Amino acid sequence: MRKILLLVLCFASLAFARAQYNIDRLIRVGQSALYYEDYVLSIQYFSRAIASKPYLYEPWLGRGEAKFRLDDYVGAEADCTEAIRLNPYVPVIYELRGLCRIKQNNFSGAIADYDKTIEYEPDNKNLWYNRVLCKLEDKDYDKASADLDVMMRRWPKYSQAFRLKAELCLQQKDTLQGSQYLDKSLELNPYDGEAWATRSMISLAKSEWKDAEQQLSKAIHLKPSMAGYYVNRALARYNINNLRGALADYDKAIELEPNNFLAHYNRGQLRVQVGDDNRAVEDFDFIIRLEPGNVMAIYNRALLRERIGNLRGAIADYSTLISQFPNFWVGLSNRARCYRRLGMTAKAELDEFRIFKAQNDKSNGYQPRWSKKKIRDVRKRSEINFDKYNQLVVDDKAEVDHEYENSYRGKVQNRHLDVEYMxxxxxxxxxxxxxxxxxxxxxxxxxxxxxxxxxxxxxxxxxxxxxxxxxxxxxxxxxxxxxxxxxxxxxxxxxxxxxxxxxxxxxxxxxxxxxxxxxxxxxxxxxxxxxxxxxxxxxxxxxxxxxxxxxxxxxxxxxxxxxxxxxxxxxxxxxxxAISLDGNNAYLYYDRANLYAASKNYGKALADYDKAISIDGRLAEAYYNRGMVRVFAGNVEQGVADLSKAGELGLVDAYVAIKKYGNKKGK
Missing domain, CATH: 1.25.40.10 (Tetratricopeptide repeat domain)
Incomplete structure (x- = not known):
């Protein structure tokens, strides 16, 4: 009996060990899928691990990160909360949950998470940086200032702390001290795009348009994916009569953020100025779909519809405005004019009678021409003033776009490689x-x-x-x-x-x-x-x-x-x-060349890429990678030629690489 019992215990322990091994493997494979950006698949693996062993925190954390990548911030926060319940001593979970809460504008909750993470990692300045940003968003300026004072003492060469201090001063209307902190920030790091963007806010506030345009150009060069920078530079260019450049900036901002209100609205206004009325209507259509109650956009579209001959559409827009503003005499006058053009005389006379009865000493339907001063004015986004219908819009409060730091392990978006081979x-x-x-x-x-x-x-x-x-x-x-x-x-x-x-x-x-x-x-x-x-x-x-x-x-x-x-x-x-068994397979040579290229063994990599291309001259990836290897080996001219051939064969990424590396010719 003792022997039988011992055998049973041995088999039970082996079964337990194998089950544990399988769960560990599921978690590991889920992390691998997460690393290779297969987020939906990683959720499948982590969910299986959770179903088998719901008391392990790792799969909850992994699934939370996968959901975060898929913009499911509510689900990600819930998974992080469960992971914290299971193991409250892992700081990266608090950090991830803090980021989820930031995405939901729950800044006080994010601050609480960063407080906890900083307890475990007090020397991680990225955590301090994010917490300060949250405090600024939460309007807790005193605590944000205290944190920044600590950061500037502990990390005197950390330029972003000085830049945030400058922003804090600007929000408190202390422009002089803000400028001093910005000077210090740019002295420490002249390649900080957000610092240049902050500097541009001072110039925009002072109507120093050329300076603002130059500062924003530097910010865009350093951080080309921030839509807000293009919107602000467009305003600066508009005020120095560079309408073409302003339109290009609005186009780029919309490419980066298709739902950007300011870019669509102001591009519509600029298109009106250059006579592109039909496309201006498209921009205002978009704004009204985004904000159906935006009366200024409705008024602008009404005027444009009348101008391009869409009279019934214009009447619909004027009617929407008149229902909200019964004393909108200009709208009544314009609608009456549209009714007359359509032959609807009775309705036109009703509108005209309302104007005659209500207005005693106002000129009916007169719209003043744009003066040079008026054409450069702007209005706040929330301001409703029909006299300013043709002005560009700026945010109610000028702010610099920020990027929060992500320092927890395994972050896909932080895998910035020096070279991206196919x-x-x-x-x-x-x-x-x-x-x-x-x-x-x-x-x-x-x-x-x-x-x-x-x-x-x-x-x-x-x-x-x-x-x-x-x-x-x-x-x-x-x-x-x-x-x-x-x-x-x-x-x-x-x-x-x-x-x-x-x-x-x-x-x-x-x-x-x-x-x-x-x-x-x-x-x-x-x-x-x-x-x-x-x-x-x-x-x-x-x-x-x-x-x-x-x-x-x-x-x-x-x-x-x-x-x-x-x-x-x-x-x-x-x-x-494999090559010794099949020496006529281009993919084998290509793959081996990739391994050599990754280890910077450029000579062997080029030899294998040459062989792959000799076997299959249509292998676009081989031309692309050979081009990259040649560029980094110093042979830029031949490298760009290879990239050009890859683009000719259909690889669009090749043209991005040409733009990036082609200007190195002859240097």
Whole structure:
């Protein structure tokens, strides 16, 4: 009995260990999917881990981050709150929840989270910076000022603290001291875009338009994705008669923020000035869809509709205004004029009688011409004054756009790479799709494998008949697609377990490995590929895909701050073995070149890219990456030529790279 009991306990402990291993693997794979920006898929993995062990905080935190990436700030905050309940001693959870609360304008809640995080990490100046921003948003200027005083003492070379102090002074109308703090901030860091934007606010307030335009140009050069900077520079350009430049700035602001009110409204006003009435109507249409009760936009659209001959539309707009402002005599006069043009004399006379009866000494329907002074005036956004209908709009309160610091680990948006090469080619079930419409990624060995599998396809296996594809940079999965592939993995696993001849059924092992890759589970994919190579040590496809898996695992392990499980050389060796078995496969040379390029072994990288291009002259990614390698090896002219060829073959990103690196010619 004692022996039996001991065996039972041993098996129970083994089962528990395996269950724990599976949960750890689920969490790890979820983190990998999160790192590679497959957020919906990562939520699937974390949800599975939560269903199995809801008392672990890691999957709650991981799922919260994935939801944060998908802009589900309410769900992300709820997951973070549960993670904190399970483990209140992990500071990064408070930081993530603070960011979720900021996105929901719950600044007091965010401050409480940053207070807690700073208890654990008092020397993290990014946390102090975000907390000050929250206090400024919460109008708690005294505490914000006290925090900034501490920051300036502790980090005397931290320029952003001086810049925030300057903003605080400006909000308290202390322009002189604000300028002094800004000077100090720019002295410490002349490449701070927000500091230049803050400096421009002083110039705009003083109507120093040329200075403001120059300062905003510097801010835009340093932070080109901030829509508010373009809106403010457009105002400065407008006031120095650079209408073309102002319109270009509004176009760019709308490209960055399609719902930007000021950009649409003011672009509409500028289009009126340059006679582009039809497109001005489009801008005011957008504003009214955004804010149906915006009477100034409705009035402007009414005038424009009347001008372009849409009289019934103009009457509708004038009627909307008159219903809100019964004594709006100009509107009544304009509507009467529209009625007369449509032959609706009776309605026109009713409007004209209302004006005659109510107005004694006012001129009917007269609109003064724009003077040089009036044309440069602006009005506040909330101001309703029909005499100012043709003026540009500014925010009620001038503020600088801020970017909050994200310092917690695993943040995808902080993975700023010095060089962005096109990714590796790999096996997948998802067709090649990266913008090169005319190119079909194919290989004879892949086609042969698909033909063999089609002959023995088992209809009971979900998606088992899907052929292997060759792809580059496969797209992220949505919820439905990710579930379909997870079901496919379960079905293939069942088939493999029941197989009486795994050597004959090894194709299912390879397919499962590819399915694991599609679902970002490179750990199990690598295990399957290694098992496949134990059965067939001459498989080009297995060596190729395993090299991809090893590379992805190594990249992810490095991002988590740990020691990579596999060396880069192991992936290179797998590709070398595959090339020895199939020396006419351009994708193998391309992938190996990518590994050499990543380690800055430019000579070997160029040799492999040359070989890939000699085999397949339409491989756009090879031209792109070879161009990047040449640029960084100092041969800019040939590098730009390669990038140009990649763009010619359909890679739009190549033109972005040309713009970035092409001006280095001859330097």
């Amino acid at each position: 990714p590796m080619y790999q096996l997948s079930f998802i067709q090649y799709n990266n913008g090169v419409k005319s190119y079909v990624a194919s290989d004879e060995i892949v086609d042969r494998f698909n033909k063999e599998m089609a002959e023995k396809s088992d209809a009971t296996i979900h998606n088992a008949s899907l052929p292997l594809q060759i792809t580059c940079n496969p797209k992220s999965l949505d919820e439905e697609t990710s579930k379909r592939y997870l079901v496919m993995i379960d079905s293939l696993s069942d088939m493999i377990q029941k197989s009486k001849d795994l050597r004959g059924d090894k194709g299912y092992l390879l397919k499962r490995a590819v399915a694991y890759c599609v679902t970002q589970n490179y750990y199990d994919a690598e295990n399957d590929l290694s098992a496949y190579l134990q059965i067939d040590s001459t498989s080009v496809l297995a060596y190729w895909q395993r090299a991809v898996c090893l590379t992805m695992l190594r990249t992810f392990d490095a991002s988590m701050g740990g020691k990579p499980m596999f060396s880069e050389q192991k992936a290179i060796d797998d590709l070398a073995k």
